[in-house]
Amino acid sequence: MQLYWSSRSPYARKVMATAYECGVADQITCVRTLVSMAQPNIDFLSIHPMGKIPTLVLGDGQVIYDSSIICEYLDTLNPNSTLFPKNGVARWQALQRLAIGNAMLDNLVLWRNEYTRPQSQQSPETLTAFHLKIKSALHNLNKLCTTYNMIEIDIGHITIACALSYLQFRFAALDWHASYTELSKWHQLFKCRPAMQLTEHVDI
Numbered sequence: 001m002q003l004y005w006s007s008r009s010p011y012a013r014k015v016m017a018t019a020y021e022c023g024v025a026d027q028i029t030c031v032r033t034l035v036s037m038a039q040p041n042i043d044f045l046s047i048h049p050m051g052k053i054p055t056l057v058l059g060d061g062q063v064i065y066d067s068s069i070i071c072e073y074l075d076t077l078n079p080n081s082t083l084f085p086k087n088g089v090a091r092w093q094a095l096q097r098l099a100i101g102n103a104m105l106d107n108l109v110l111w112r113n114e115y116t117r118p119q120s121q122q123s124p125e126t127l128t129a130f131h132l133k134i135k136s137a138l139h140n141l142n143k144l145c146t147t148y149n150m151i152e153i154d155i156g157h158i159t160i161a162c163a164l165s166y167l168q169f170r171f172a173a174l175d176w177h178a179s180y181t182e183l184s185k186w187h188q189l190f191k192c193r194p195a196m197q198l199t200e201h202v203d204i
């Protein structure tokens with residue numbers, strides 16, 4: 001399988017961390033792919049019509065996107081993997097965590113796009129709104145994470161951890177650890193998992 005990927009993309013990291021957690025990472029070849037919201041990678045549009053990474057291409061040519069669907073596909077490759085619980089409370093809790101993690105990622109990526117525009121084109125209201133929403137999510141997770149452990153992990157935990165790591169990677173000056181101490185403790189532990197260690201962001 002080929003994964004169109006970048007070491008800077010938090011969605012691509014989520015997929016590779018999932019692949020390591022499922023034990024299928026060795027079946028994936030990462031293909032470094034440059035994409036940008038404002039400058040479409042024209043060649044890549046023939047693989048993903050909206051030009052987004054991560055995108056997985058299977059051996060038979062079938063294309064799978066976006067990150068959550070790729071993760072669910074990878075989970076099916078290992079019959080012992082339970083990152084996407086099949087039913088019951090565990091399923092809805094995992095999907096709920098996945099949803100907030102994805103929403104944080106979307107917010108952070110758009111926020112970064114906004115603040116890297118020339119200053120004269122930036123919208124201060126939009127920047128403030130992105131910041132406020134991230135603080136709201138951190139506040140919420142700081143309470144919820146006291147029930148998380150390192151044994152029963154699901155796709156939601158991986159996604160939240162990737163969002164927090166991306167927050168650290170691109171918004172280090174915010175120093176969120178100081179204000180959300182429970183979440184920080186959980187994230188420090190989660191970051192030690194091999195799946196996270198092996199997928200650290202690299203800014204190249």
Ligand SMILES: N[C@@H](CCC(=O)N[C@@H](CS)C(=O)NCC(=O)O)C(=O)O
Pocket residue numbers: 008009010011035036037038050051052053054065066067068109
């Ligand atoms: N919902 C998508 C989001 C993927 C996404 O936005 N990836 C960014 C890179 S981090 C991208 O491809 N940006 C290029 C663009 O939006 O044109 C997913 O979960 O895979």
